[in-house]
Amino acid sequence: MSWDPRPVPDVTPETERYWTAAAQGELLVRECQECGFVYHYPRSLCPDCFSEDVEWRESSGRGEVYSYSTARTMSGWPEDDLPLVLAYVELEEGPRLMTNVDADPSAVEIGTRVAVEFRDVDDSEIAVPVFVPEDG
Amino acid sequence: MAGTEPVYIAGAFEHPTREAPDKSTMQLHAEVAKGALEDATLEKGDVDGYFTAGVPEYDSGLPPLIMADYLGLEPSYADTTDFGGSSYVSHVGHAASAIRDGRCDVALVTLAGRPRSRGQATGSGVRGLRTVQDSFERIYGATNVTMYGMAARRHMHEHGTTSEQLAEIRAAASHHAQYNEQAMYQEPVTVEGVVESRVVADPLHLLDCCVISDGGGALVVVSEDVRSDLGRECVELLGFGESIGHHDAGRIDLAKTAADRSGSRAFDEAGLGPDDVDYASIYDSFTITVLEAIEDLGFCEKGEGGSFVEGGTLRAPDGDLPFNTDGGGLCSNHPANRGGMTKVIEAVRQLRRETNPEVQVDADVALAHGTGGSIGTRHGAATVVLGREDR
Structure with missing residues (x-):
């Protein structure tokens, strides 16, 4: 299979707001009103306490690289989007989320401060959050 | 739980093939089932329990039904738990529970597949979106090797582990593979050879990755009543434990695995500890998979796996913890x-x-440990502690 320009996520009732907010330039996390847990990916019941009283919260969109690895060859991914830096970014709000760091791999280290940007996909209603180094 | 009815592995068979372009996956299942039953000196008609994770190449095939149908089995107990690659270690434990419950006496466990003949880009290919999680992971091009690369990077960051230390694991496996005529790669490699091989997903090199092979294997797990009638030497299941590690809603720890829980459960059941283990089979999808499991199973302190594997620790027959003496997934067969x-x-x-x-x-005492799925997202961990009958 092949993906170009980027894969389009499956949007579900539980995740629609996350993806449409991204198209508006907002990165959302979930916050449990019962136990206070801030989590990712979005779920309607808190994965810590099963409370249904959970709210959307806008993330600062800033964080640091928790870990990363660079793919230089990858079957099925657009050639001109390689090398691809896969990373976990730890948001200031706490959760570590999988993403791409859209930068030269030599500019990425564990602990690198990054900020969110949003990439268009074929579906104009939604966008995909990625991160770039704050200094770059 | 120790002291419950003893359960034994009576038959074990690894398919000799590594590439099977002219066979179906189902045929391979049947061939390994036959091989393991012959090894156990049992007949097909003796089988009353059946365990498999199914046929990975079929998206949805109702595994127990298509397998029983194809193999001609009439089990009174079936289990198709799928944790990925660790499933078959779990199946041994699940079979023991079913036997102790009186649900079956002769449990057959089978695995087969043909990723090599099917040209599957196992480590470095993107895959379609199926689960909720895929839309938060695979859309970023997450592949098996980049996810394990992230784990290796984090382990290096937290504990100072080096590429050369990871390479010790491959070098030890290749030392063993040279004596295995069926191994895919029988040529010994050095630490330098591993770190000089092509980087696939940094910090992992090509030789940090396991082989892609066709084939399969099967086991026969039996009750005490069945064992006592067999002339065949059996191996006793002394302890079993399993667990699941996952993203934990954003708190994932890439430097550790769920082996700490599966291992301690297995050791507790066996009434033994890591110091009692004379030989260990440790899942080796990548070198980092082995390193983290060694620590989490308690063979050394957390973070000291790198120095632990130096100096021939893993090499048979004289190392302190001989591992994967068939050459493992890194060199022989996956x-x-x-x-x-x-x-x-x-x-x-x-x-x-x-x-x-x-x-x-x-x-006298051996351990086998499986890591299924991906330690970069979610994985199953399963551990068995096994002992000689005359230990």
Whole structure:
């Protein structure tokens, strides 16, 4: 299979707001009103306490690289989007989320401060959050 | 739980093939089932329990039904738990529970697959979106090797582990593989050879990654009543534990695995500890998979796996913890991209003194550990502790 320009996520009732907010330039996390847990990916019941009283919260969109690895060859991914830096970014709000760091791999280290940007996909209603180094 | 009815592995068979372009996956299942039953000196009609994770290449095939149909089985108990590659280690434990419950007496476990003949880009290919999680992971091009690369990077960051230390694991496996005529790669490699091989997903090199092979394997797990009638030397299941590690809603720890829980459960049941283990089969999808499991199983302190594997620790027959004496998934065989089965088989061979003589260990107690799925997102961990009948 092949993906170009980027894969389009499956949007579900539980995740629609996350993806449409991204198209508006907002990165959302979930916050449990019962136990206070801030989590990712979005779920309607808190994965810590099963409370249904959970709210959307806008993330600062800033964080640091928790870990990363660079793919230089990858079957099925657009050639001109390689090398691809896969990373976990730890948001200031706490959760570590999988993403791409859209930068030269030599500019990425564990602990690198990054900020969110949003990439268009074929579906104009939604966008995909990625991160770039704050200094770059 | 120790002291419950003893359960034994009576048969173990690894398919000799590594590439099977002219066979179906179902045929391979049947061939390994036949091989393991012959090894156990049992008949097909004796089987009353059946365990498999199914046929990975079929998206949805109702595994117990298509397998029983194809193999001509009439089990009174079936289990198709799928943790990925560790499934078959779990199946041994699940079979023991079913036997102790009186649900069956002869449990057959089978695995087969043909990723090599099917040209599957196992480690470095993107895959379609199926689960909720895929839309938060695979859309970023997450592949098996980049996810394990992230784990290796984090382990290096937290504990100072080096690429050379990871390479020690491959070098030890290749030292063993040179004596295995069926191994895909029989040429010994050095630490330098590993770190000089092409970087696939930094910090992992090509030789940090396991092989892609066709094939399979099977096990026969039996009750005390059945064992006592067999002339065949069996291996006793002393302890079993399993667990699941996952993203934990954003708190994922890439430097550790769920082996700490599966391992301690297995050791507790066996009434033994890491110091009692004479031989270990440890799942080796990548070198980092082995390193983290060694720490989490308690063979050394957390973070000290790198120095632990230096100096020939893992090399048979004289190392302190001889591991994967068949060459493991790194050098010999990773059938269906699922290495849990061959881990158990080589542990059984060691305890029965049936492995290659150059790497035969004088082992009374062996451990086999599986890591299924991905430690970069979510994984199953399963551990069995096995012992010789006359230990």
